[in-house]
Amino acid sequence: MTEPKIEEVLEHIWTHEEEFGKRASRDMVSQWIDPQVADAVLQDMLRQKLVHMYNSLIVLTATGRKEAEQVIRRHRLAERLLKDILAVKHDTMDSSACEFEHFLNDEVTTSICTLLGHPVRCPHGKLIPPGECCQRAKKILRPLVLSLLELTPGEEAKVAYITTEHHPRLDRLSSMGLLPGTAIRVHQKQPTLVIQMGETQLALDEDIARDIYVRRSH
Amino acid sequence: MFKKKSKPQKSGLHAPSIALVGNPNVGKSAIFNLLTGSYVIVSNYPGTTVEVSRGTCKGIDGRVEVIDTPGVNNLIPQSEDERVARDILLRGGHRRVVQVADAKNLRRALFLTSQLAEMGLPVVLDLNMWDECLERGISIDTGKLQSLLGIPVVRTVATEKQGIGHLLNALPQAGVPSLKVDFGREIEEGISRIEPLIPNGYPRRAMALMLLSGDFTVAEKLGYSKTVQGEVSKIRDSIQRKFSDPLSYAINRIRAAYVERLFHETVYTAPKRMESHPFLRASFFFFLIPVFAFALGYKIMDMLLFFFQGYLSSAPPLGLILKLASGMASCILFCLHLYRKDLRTKRTISEVLGDLTMHPVAAYPILITSLWAIYKLVGVFGAGVCVDFMEKKVFGYAGTPSGGFDLWFPVPFAGKDVTLFHVPFNGINYYLGLLGQMLVSPQNLGYQLFLDGQAGLIQVGLTYAIAIVFPIVGFFFLAFGLMEDSGYLPRLAVMLDKLFKRIGLTGKAVLPMVLGLGCGTMATLTTRILDTKKERIIATLLMALAIPCSAQLGVIAFVMGSISGFYFALYVFIIAFQLILVGFVASKVLPGGRSDFIMEVPPFRCPKLYNILLKTAYRVKWFLREAVPLFLMGTLALFILSKTGALKYIELAGRPVVSNWLGLPPETAEGFILGFLRRDYGAVSLFKALERVHGSVGAEPVQLLVALVVITLFVPCLANFLVIIKERGIATAALIIGFIVPYAFLVGGILNLIMKAI
Numbered sequence: 001m002t003e004p005k006i007e008e009v010l011e012h013i014w015t016h017e018e019e020f021g022k023r024a025s026r027d028m029v030s031q032w033i034d035p036q037v038a039d040a041v042l043q044d045m046l047r048q049k050l051v052h053m054y055n056s057l058i059v060l061t062a063t064g065r066k067e068a069e070q071v072i073r074r075h076r077l078a079e080r081l082l083k084d085i086l087a088v089k090h091d092t093m094d095s096s097a098c099e100f101e102h103f104l105n106d107e108v109t110t111s112i113c114t115l116l117g118h119p120v121r122c123p124h125g126k127l128i129p130p131g132e133c134c135q136r137a138k139k140i141l142r143p144l145v146l147s148l149l150e151l152t153p154g155e156e157a158k159v160a161y162i163t164t165e166h167h168p169r170l171d172r173l174s175s176m177g178l179l180p181g182t183a184i185r186v187h188q189k190q191p192t193l194v195i196q197m198g199e200t201q202l203a204l205d206e207d208i209a210r211d212i213y214v215r216r217s218h
Numbered sequence: 219m220f221k222k223k224s225k226p227q228k229s230g231l232h233a234p235s236i237a238l239v240g241n242p243n244v245g246k247s248a249i250f251n252l253l254t255g256s257y258v259i260v261s262n263y264p265g266t267t268v269e270v271s272r273g274t275c276k277g278i279d280g281r282v283e284v285i286d287t288p289g290v291n292n293l294i295p296q297s298e299d300e301r302v303a304r305d306i307l308l309r310g311g312h313r314r315v316v317q318v319a320d321a322k323n324l325r326r327a328l329f330l331t332s333q334l335a336e337m338g339l340p341v342v343l344d345l346n347m348w349d350e351c352l353e354r355g356i357s358i359d360t361g362k363l364q365s366l367l368g369i370p371v372v373r374t375v376a377t378e379k380q381g382i383g384h385l386l387n388a389l390p391q392a393g394v395p396s397l398k399v400d401f402g403r404e405i406e407e408g409i410s411r412i413e414p415l416i417p418n419g420y421p422r423r424a425m426a427l428m429l430l431s432g433d434f435t436v437a438e439k440l441g442y443s444k445t446v447q448g449e450v451s452k453i454r455d456s457i458q459r460k461f462s463d464p465l466s467y468a469i470n471r472i473r474a475a476y477v478e479r480l481f482h483e484t485v486y487t488a489p490k491r492m493e494s495h496p497f498l499r500a501s502f503f504f505f506l507i508p509v510f511a512f513a514l515g516y517k518i519m520d521m522l523l524f525f526f527q528g529y530l531s532s533a534p535p536l537g538l539i540l541k542l543a544s545g546m547a548s549c550i551l552f553c554l555h556l557y558r559k560d561l562r563t564k565r566t567i568s569e570v571l572g573d574l575t576m577h578p579v580a581a582y583p584i585l586i587t588s589l590w591a592i593y594k595l596v597g598v599f600g601a602g603v604c605v606d607f608m609e610k611k612v613f614g615y616a617g618t619p620s621g622g623f624d625l626w627f628p629v630p631f632a633g634k635d636v637t638l639f640h641v642p643f644n645g646i647n648y649y650l651g652l653l654g655q656m657l658v659s660p661q662n663l664g665y666q667l668f669l670d671g672q673a674g675l676i677q678v679g680l681t682y683a684i685a686i687v688f689p690i691v692g693f694f695f696l697a698f699g700l701m702e703d704s705g706y707l708p709r710l711a712v713m714l715d716k717l718f719k720r721i722g723l724t725g726k727a728v729l730p731m732v733l734g735l736g737c738g739t740m741a742t743l744t745t746r747i748l749d750t751k752k753e754r755i756i757a758t759l760l761m762a763l764a765i766p767c768s769a770q771l772g773v774i775a776f777v778m779g780s781i782s783g784f785y786f787a788l789y790v791f792i793i794a795f796q797l798i799l800v801g802f803v804a805s806k807v808l809p810g811g812r813s814d815f816i817m818e819v820p821p822f823r824c825p826k827l828y829n830i831l832l833k834t835a836y837r838v839k840w841f842l843r844e845a846v847p848l849f850l851m852g853t854l855a856l857f858i859l860s861k862t863g864a865l866k867y868i869e870l871a872g873r874p875v876v877s878n879w880l881g882l883p884p885e886t887a888e889g890f891i892l893g894f895l896r897r898d899y900g901a902v903s904l905f906k907a908l909e910r911v912h913g914s915v916g917a918e919p920v921q922l923l924v925a926l927v928v929i930t931l932f933v934p935c936l937a938n939f940l941v942i943i944k945e946r947g948i949a950t951a952a953l954i955i956g957f958i959v960p961y962a963f964l965v966g967g968i969l970n971l972i973m974k975a976i
Contacts (some may be wrong), residue, residue, distance in 0.1 A: 144467055167432075167464045168296055169814055174470035175292030176816065177326050180476075190578035192715045194819060197579065198320040199354065201819040203712045203725065 003042045004102045005033055007071045010050065011101070013058055014068035018126070021072070023057040066176050069129040075101040076122035083123045084116065148212040149193070151186045157214035160182050164211040176202065184214065227968055235283035236275065236389070237306055239334070240318035241326050242289025243820050245346045249318050250286040256835055258286060260829055261419035261702035264818050270302060282313065291326065293333040294431045294466065297749055301435060307337060308439070314392040315339045316385065321351035321373070324358060328477040329376065331367065335395035336424035341369050342392045344385055348373040355488040363484045368396035377826055399476045401469060405430065408457040415446060430454055431466035494566045502567045507556060508549050514587050515548025516541050519675035523589065524783040552580065572822030576709040583711065592697045593775065599771030600693035608685035614645015616669040616677055617660070647677050673860050679853030682899060683846045691841050695834040696737045703825035707732065708817060715815055721798055722756045722805025724815040730757050734765040737841055739938040743944055752810030756801060758946055758956050762934040763961070764797040769898035774926055777905050781919045792927055796965060844937050852892060852899055879926055879967040881974065883911040890932065898936045903931055920973045928966035933958055
């Protein structure tokens with residue numbers, strides 16, 4: 001199986017470009033992996049259209065670049081996971097991460113990325129190539145559900161849930177029509193919070209508003 | 219609020235009757251007035267009706283009793299008001315219920331309709347404020363609503379008296395709404411398990427839902443024994459376990475979802491914005507606002523300068539420049555604020571005003587200027603001009619002719635008055651005096667009882683009550699009515715909520731507190747709108763202590779003109795400081811918690827002059843009925859005290875406190891005694907005493923200040939005290955008085971010491 005070796009080479013080509021801003025050359029490959037298989041691996045990569053050769057320079061194809069990014073991403077996410085969550089020592093982190101990058105599948109990678117909160121940089125300070133999950137998270141970078149108090153005047157939102165432990169308060173709010181699903185607009189925050197819901201304008205204590213969670217409407 | 223004493227029918231509570239129910243501030247009282255032809259207070263403020271009013275209505279089927287109830291959002295009650303309304307509905311014997319709804323807020327109305335259906339009551343749904351609904355582009359398919367609910371639905375505009383005929387005609391068709399909310403398997407199971415435990419004569423489903431919601435007041439009402447109560451709570455707990463939310467909340471949510479579907483089937487909202495007339499808009503934005511804003515800035519600087527006038531009078535141009543600059547600044551700020559957004563968004567004038575009056579910045583200068591305008595109306599025009607005219611010309615003095623008065627009108631800009639003719643009227647008391655002298659000599663005790671210059675029942679008692687109090691109170695209630703009906707009061711509540719929280723109250727307390735400036739007695743009754751006992755006690759205490767009533771305020775404002783603005787500022791500061799200090803301490807000392815501030819802010823509306831005048835007349839009548847007998851009583855007491863010579867002894871006894879501790883002339887002791895009877899009466903006689911001693915009231919400003927502070931903080935009047943006893947109980951009332959009297963003298967004494975030291 002040359003698969004792990006291919007990934008290794010892809011990773012090196014990519015980091016070389018990242019680090020020096022130059023293309024890697026054919027003879028570098030034999031420094032990165034076992035020189036005996038270097039040629040065979042390179043041939044494999046050419047056949048899979050991961051790279052092109054220009055004279056002695058190796059150029060990543062679009063698929064190759066994508067593949068390489070995924071490897072780097074897995075590697076650096078693994079580093080983050082090992083360091084932040086599992087608190088592994090720095091030297092073991094590097095070697096383990098190299099192994100992780102080869103056996104993590106897409107789904108697990110996405111979960112790790114989400115678990116870590118879509119980190120942008122690895123522990124060495126290098127950029128982690130963003131995955132699909134990160135793109136999605138970026139669009140909704142502002143938290144989806146937030147306290148009513150965090151809205152600014154003029155913003156519109158829908159009530160998501162009310163967390164208060166204070167039952168009479170829940171009863172009063174709900175009989176006035178302030179319930180999950182109700183569309184509201186913040187009218188003003190000072191001197192007292194006033195919200196508009198339908199044709200009703202309601203002035204509320206901050207303590208009450210803090211416990212009302214809303215979903216911003218866009 | 220203060221119901222007209224329309225006699226309840228002999229058959230009493232169980233006579234078939236019409237009950238008016240609905241959400242707060244939807245116009246139940248307005249409908250009540252139209253149905254019965256009597257008058258209960260109507261205003262643009264949720265919670266105006268705190269008492270149940272009854273009246274009779276000549277319907278098509280003879281005379282029926284009509285009952286007005288406090289506004290409710292939920293018939294599974296969360297507050298005292300809601301409990302009152304619920305109990306009226308449960309008492310049974312109602313032929314019909316008229317549910318008054320704010321047409322533009324149908325969702326919340328239908329929430330109640332579904333509960334009325336559970337109670338099994340025959341209902342007519344009245345969509346009131348139909349005009350506002352149209353203006354906002356909301357269209358309600360009343361035909362469809364009618365067939366969905368299975369009850370008559372009528373449209374009214376109560377303030378314009380429209381649609382009442384339809385309502386009367388629809389009454390006989392009233393039916394139980396054909397709504398049945400399905401609460402889901404678990405809750406329905408709970409209902410069916412509780413229903414058999416409900417005694418006959420009660421609506422089973424409604425009662426079961428109340429019990430499931432944890433409303434235990436209902437259990438008492440049903441006369442449940444401990445074992446039945448235990449059984450009910452066991453059922454409730456077993457259902458509750460299946461929900462993560464509190465059961466009452468879950469029930470509300472299911473009901474709201476049910477109503478939401480109904481709402482969407484019948485209401486269509488066109489994205490139409492109401493607009494004011496273009497000419498009105500233009501003149502509002504380009505003339506009224508700049509002019510008003512300029513006046514605002516100018517006036518506020520003027521008031522600031524007034525407080526320091528002693529230091530600035532040497533440089534009049536500076537004062538003028540400052541005032542003009544402040545006026546310009548305010549004008550520019552307001553215009554910038556409004557032209558940037560509101561002008562373009564085509565909002566209506568009342569919307570813009572509604573927002574401005576609770577804007578975080580603009581609202582405060584507006585508040586100060588409104589207070590100033592009220593002061594001008596009540597303090598200067600009412601307490602000054604009108605009182606002067608009434609006291610000196612209309613009533614006059616026994617023995618001395620007033621010399622009559624001229625009817626005149628001023629010519630604008632010419633600085634001249636045109637006299638129409640001279641009225642040779644020498645005052646009622648003068649003629650009464652002449653009449654009396656024909657019968658007896660002025661030294662006769664009977665003559666003196668009525669016309670004595672110091673304590674005659676007519677010369678002093680009646681004249682004070684009508685000449686002094688009547689104009690002041692009348693103008694105050696006029697101003698107050700304007701604030702109520704425009705919707706300014708709830709906005710004031712929004713502005714003052716944070717401050718009120720410091721003194722253990724919430725913004726809701728604005729209504730009683732501001733009304734307290736009019737009449738503490740009336741205001742003590744309205745403390746019922748506050749949610750907790752603690753808040754009611756604090757509000758009552760603060761009103762008795764530090765809120766001068768309009769009669770007193772008028773007298774105070776009148777004398778304030780004679781001393782410098784500095785002392786007036788000091789007076790306001792001391793009283794406000796006492797209010798906050800005592801409130802703050804009371805909020806810490808008294809047990810109990812603060813309630814939540816959740817308040818509806820009704821739309822800003824153009825007040826109806828007719829309603830304001832009617833309301834003012836109604837309140838003034840109430841006030842005179844309460845005040846005149848007390849004035850006469852007080853005068854009689856004073857008369858007896860002075861004729862028997864007891865007054866001298868009381869003055870003597872009070873001398874150490876009054877003259878040594880407060881530094882006032884001993885004659886003022888009389889004023890404090892009278893203060894027990896009427897606050898303003900006390901103030902008046904205090905000033906009269908100061909005038910006698912020093913020649914003019916303002917001759918000794920420190921003495922005047924001390925006297926003012928003490929009489930303001932000093933005991934509430936007898937009427938107020940009686941109401942405090944009625945509302946808070948004798949023990950609390952005694953505690954309040956026991957605190958206030960020594961405290962007023964303490965503050966006065968300390969003030970005297972400080973002022974002397976300076």
